[in-house]
Amino acid sequence: MLQSFREVLGKGKSTITDSSITKEYTCKGCNSQVKEFTTVIALGPMAGEKVTSKIGCNCKLYEQIKQEQKEADKARMKRIFDDNSLINKSLKKANFKNFEQDRFPVAYKTAADYVRNFDLADPANLFFQGPFGTGKSHLSVSISKALVALGYSSIFISLPRLYTKIRSTYNKDSEMAEDQLMQALFKVDLLVLDDIGAEGETKGWSIGKAFEIIDQRSGKHNIYTTNLSSDDFESSRDTARLFSRIMENTEPVIMNGTDYRKRRFLKAGEQHV
Ligand SMILES: [Zn+2]
Known part of the structure; x- marks a missing residue:
């Protein structure tokens, strides 16, 4: 009963x-x-x-699953962006202390001020322009590292290497989808795009990707470096458009002069031209 x-x-x-x-x-x-x-x-x-x-x-359970997913994503992002393929070996040890500030005092001060004034509510961009080896990437890495030490998130990425990374996501065995990679770039507090307009990366697909990233990063902090002169950018319609997009709300930092990396090899008494 x-x-x-x-x-x-x-x-x-x-x-x-x-x-x-x-x-x-x-x-x-x-x-x-x-x-x-x-x-x-x-x-x-x-x-x-x-x-x-x-x-x-099931809210609690879903929240827990979401949290675990988030942690897994974070770990994967860390693996991908800490990956050696995204940064030149020579830049691994770069920081403000080992930058030759006597050669580029204005650039150095601009970079240091950028860190000092960094404010998520007041986004600002820097554009380091100058020939190969003047320390543009060195200063950009220094800024990125200093901000990470202050608790911000930052990705420093060489644009040609990023393109390779994006292309690798098209492979069906890829650990991540392009969208996940792009989302990480869009979300980060500071994005450094190193080596814009590198050889062979100024047309079609590449320039389209650069536009996509820069558009999505509007209203956030960005740093760009390039070896190209303003004339180089003006030489094609695509790069000219990219250049004018980059220069919105952006402070240019011109770094001319002797090759920064070669300098240490000059003997005493030799002149820099
Ligand atoms: Zn519920």
């Missing part, structure tokens, strides 16, 4: 005397059907008090 829930509870040692469904609804958070019970406690210090509990809601 069937006994009612209340009868069973009444015969046992349970402290509960009354329990009934007081509400049934679809949870807005997880879209599951939820039953809410109200229970009156019979014994003990809480006797007579009503306690509500619910079954069927």
